Amino acid sequence: MIPNTTGERVDDALATTGEHSLSTTAERKAIVEAPGEAPTKDWVIVTRGLKREYDMGGEIVRALRGVDLVIRRNEYVAIMGPSGSGKSTLMNLIGCLDTPNEGEYWLNGTLVSQMSDDALARVRNKEIGFVFQTFNLLPRATALHNVELPLVYAGVSADERKRRAREALDRVQLSDRMDHRPNELSGGQRQRVAIARALVNNPSILLADEPTGNLDSQTSEEIMKVFAGLASQGQTVIMVTHEPDIAAHARRVVVLRDGLIASDDRRAAFAARMGL
Amino acid sequence: MPFFEAIRLALSQIRVQKLKSFFTLLGVVIGVMFLIAVVSIVEGMSRYVEEDFAAKIIGKNTFSFRRRPDINVGNVSDETWREYSRRPRIYEADVAIARGALPPGTVSAVENTTFAYANSQYGRPRQVQVIATEPDYFRIKSYNLTNGRLFSPQEAQLGTPVVVIGTEVASHFFRGLDPIGRELRIGGNTFTVIGLLEKQGNVFGFSLDRMVIGPYKSTLSRVTNPRGDIDALVVQAPTREMIGDAMESVREVMRGFRRLPPARPDNFALETSDAALSFFDELKGKLILFGTALPAIGLVVGAMVIMNIMLVAVAERTREIGIRKALGAKRRDILSQFLVESATLSVCGAAIGIGLGIALAKVVAAVSPLPASVAPWSIALALLVGAGVGIVAGMYPASRAARLDPITALRQE
Ligand SMILES: Nc1ncnc2c1ncn2[C@@H]1O[C@H](COP(=O)(O)OP(=O)(O)OP(=O)(O)O)[C@@H](O)[C@H]1O
Ligand SMILES: [Mg+2]
Numbered sequence: 225m226i227p228n229t230t231g232e233r234v235d236d237a238l239a240t241t242g243e244h245s246l247s248t249t250a251e252r253k254a255i256v257e258a259p260g261e262a263p264t265k266d267w268v269i270v271t272r273g274l275k276r277e278y279d280m281g282g283e284i285v286r287a288l289r290g291v292d293l294v295i296r297r298n299e300y301v302a303i304m305g306p307s308g309s310g311k312s313t314l315m316n317l318i319g320c321l322d323t324p325n326e327g328e329y330w331l332n333g334t335l336v337s338q339m340s341d342d343a344l345a346r347v348r349n350k351e352i353g354f355v356f357q358t359f360n361l362l363p364r365a366t367a368l369h370n371v372e373l374p375l376v377y378a379g380v381s382a383d384e385r386k387r388r389a390r391e392a393l394d395r396v397q398l399s400d401r402m403d404h405r406p407n408e409l410s411g412g413q414r415q416r417v418a419i420a421r422a423l424v425n426n427p428s429i430l431l432a433d434e435p436t437g438n439l440d441s442q443t444s445e446e447i448m449k450v451f452a453g454l455a456s457q458g459q460t461v462i463m464v465t466h467e468p469d470i471a472a473h474a475r476r477v478v479v480l481r482d483g484l485i486a487s488d489d490r491r492a493a494f495a496a497r498m499g500l
Numbered sequence: 501m502p503f504f505e506a507i508r509l510a511l512s513q514i515r516v517q518k519l520k521s522f523f524t525l526l527g528v529v530i531g532v533m534f535l536i537a538v539v540s541i542v543e544g545m546s547r548y549v550e551e552d553f554a555a556k557i558i559g560k561n562t563f564s565f566r567r568r569p570d571i572n573v574g575n576v577s578d579e580t581w582r583e584y585s586r587r588p589r590i591y592e593a594d595v596a597i598a599r600g601a602l603p604p605g606t607v608s609a610v611e612n613t614t615f616a617y618a619n620s621q622y623g624r625p626r627q628v629q630v631i632a633t634e635p636d637y638f639r640i641k642s643y644n645l646t647n648g649r650l651f652s653p654q655e656a657q658l659g660t661p662v663v664v665i666g667t668e669v670a671s672h673f674f675r676g677l678d679p680i681g682r683e684l685r686i687g688g689n690t691f692t693v694i695g696l697l698e699k700q701g702n703v704f705g706f707s708l709d710r711m712v713i714g715p716y717k718s719t720l721s722r723v724t725n726p727r728g729d730i731d732a733l734v735v736q737a738p739t740r741e742m743i744g745d746a747m748e749s750v751r752e753v754m755r756g757f758r759r760l761p762p763a764r765p766d767n768f769a770l771e772t773s774d775a776a777l778s779f780f781d782e783l784k785g786k787l788i789l790f791g792t793a794l795p796a797i798g799l800v801v802g803a804m805v806i807m808n809i810m811l812v813a814v815a816e817r818t819r820e821i822g823i824r825k826a827l828g829a830k831r832r833d834i835l836s837q838f839l840v841e842s843a844t845l846s847v848c849g850a851a852i853g854i855g856l857g858i859a860l861a862k863v864v865a866a867v868s869p870l871p872a873s874v875a876p877w878s879i880a881l882a883l884l885v886g887a888g889v890g891i892v893a894g895m896y897p898a899s900r901a902a903r904l905d906p907i908t909a910l911r912q913e
Contacts (some may be wrong), residue, residue: 342830349828377828
């Protein structure tokens with residue numbers, strides 16, 4: 225069951241924001257309530273009763289206590305919640321960096337919650353683009369080489385790699401910084417390199433855990449513009465953030481509390497509630 | 501990840517930390533250096549023995565037909581000695597039979613030799629190596645003259661008392677003089693010097709320039725073989741492959757001539773340079789064994805240092821590993837990245853060691869009587885050993901890196 229605090233009010237203004245393409249609560253509910261059933265490919269992410277527990281020397285920490293999350297292709301979703309609510313844990317599961325103790329996770333219609341390490345590595349390489357708070361670029365490699373990295377593991381030839389990496393850097397307006405190393409770039413530029421790297425494999429989802437956490441507000445806005453541009457081109461984006469005004473850039477806002485989804489709103493409803 | 505990519509990555513890693521990399525490699529560098537130096541010196545000695553020793557003392561592609569082996573490897577038992585002394589001596593009749601069996605193209609010369617005192621009016625008596633032989637002997641041994649002439653077939657036939665002498669004989673008995681035409685007395689007979697051999701040098705301290713060579717039919721044979729027998733018939737085949745055939749022909753005809761029933765062993769010896777070389781091979785084996793023990797210790801220490809440094813590298817680059825895994829690197833990719841890195845590191849050390857080893861061998865060859873010769877196979881071996889050490893040393897660190905959990909790795913500062 226997806227807890228939902230608001231109804232399905234259709235707002236005319238939403239048509240211009242892309243919210244008209246959002247999945248409805250009813251659609252999502254129908255999918256969650258069919259355990260074991262493979263969703264159609266249109267539903268990029270489907271989790272049913274996802275649980276993740278950490279054993280801290282006898283004391284069990286329940287980071288996720290049964291998360292049902294359904295995301296359709298082309299959605300732009302923000303995940304919010306207080307510190308320790310399980311946002312990063314959920315992102316790690318969605319990003320196939322971690323596996324749940326319990327529950328199902330379907331990515332693009334494929335059950336990935338029980339896959340082996342190497343199979344998950346392949347899924348990460350093909351389906352997922354990561355953007356981290358701390359950028360996580362290789363410090364000694366140039367921007368171009370950092371962006372090439374996912375293609376190296378995809379087995380793409382060197383020429384093709386260079387071509388696609390240049391293209392991706394072009395998309396984030398960094399063509400003139402290709403040969404710079406991370407320490408020769410500003411925070412905003414580094415994050416744009418990371419976005420280019422996340423996009424280079426044409427992933428089905430772009431995952432960002434606090435992408436603006438290390439940036440000032442002006443640079444954050446810049447990065448949000450990049451995300452908005454990608455979303456409008458049809459890229460599925462899932463972003464974790466603390467800041468309501470950053471979350472307000474997404475079309476849908478999921479709030480976690482104590483390892484459970486507390487609310488799942490359209491942007492307008494969320495903004496109204498937050499008084500933005 | 502493609503292999504070439506991994507090597508490029510490894511080299512850039514080494515370039516970043518040149519000094520640290522160098523110290524890491526010290527063990528491998530020193531190990532390989534000594535390996536190359538030892539192998540080069542042993543190889544040099546072995547070339548020296550095969551080319552100089554075998555060619556000068558025994559002759560190229562030659563064997564000798566004699567009563568008993570001249571060169572004995574190891575200890576000869578009393579019983580063997582008794583058997584040797586029961587053997588019949590070799591006389592001209594035997595030599596004639598043996599010669600008759602030689603295939604066309606072979607060259608032969610009798611060789612009677614002993615050490616005897618010689619004297620002249622210019623120098624005190626001194627021991628020389630006396631050789632009574634035939635003209636072809638010079639060809640078989642590749643002895644060339646710097647002065648004068650060889651004795652002619654007529655002189656050989658007539659037993660004219662003429663001799664060809666080595667450089668040390670000339671400088672001792674005719675100091676400061678032209679020896680040609682002067683007289684040398686050996687065993688109460690007087691010989692005229694007609695030729696001077698070019699300098700032969702020495703083999704393992706044994707001088708080859710103290711020879712006096714004269715016709716076998718001259719009175720020189722009374723000095724070497726008072727009983728009138730013959731020490732040996734030296735035979736040179738045109739090629740190495742033909743030695744065996746020539747030897748078999750001689751064996752067959754001699755057994756027939758001496759009426760040896762099939763069950764009886766030969767009562768003569770057919771000796772090739774192999775006998776001498778097998779003795780050296782044994783020595784060479786021991787030298788290599790001993791000479792590689794030291795480098796082996798260096799390599800073991802080197803491997804341990806590399807393993808340690810790779811563990812540090814894995815710890816320092818945990819975050820990098822996390823990033824790579826997040827982007828899709830499989831265990832195998834991370835494993836091979838670190839294995840290639842440690843192998844490349846170690847091969848670089850081996851390459852430096854090869855350079856230093858060659859230099860060391862050259863230095864040793866320059867300051868000592870030991871010769872040195874760098875064998876191409878030893879360079880290939882050293883590179884292979886380098887790669888092997890790197891892979892063995894990198895195995896544990898690389899597998900640790902490959903098994904890292906991506907989330908834990910990413911969280912590292
Ligand atoms: N590796 C771990 N071992 C043990 N406990 C963990 C581990 N990772 C997370 N937790 C615990 O799980 C809970 C959720 O953590 P998580 O990192 O998902 O929170 P978050 O919502 O991302 O918080 P923040 O906003 O501070 O980043 C926390 O109580 C945390 O202490
Ligand atoms: Mg977090």
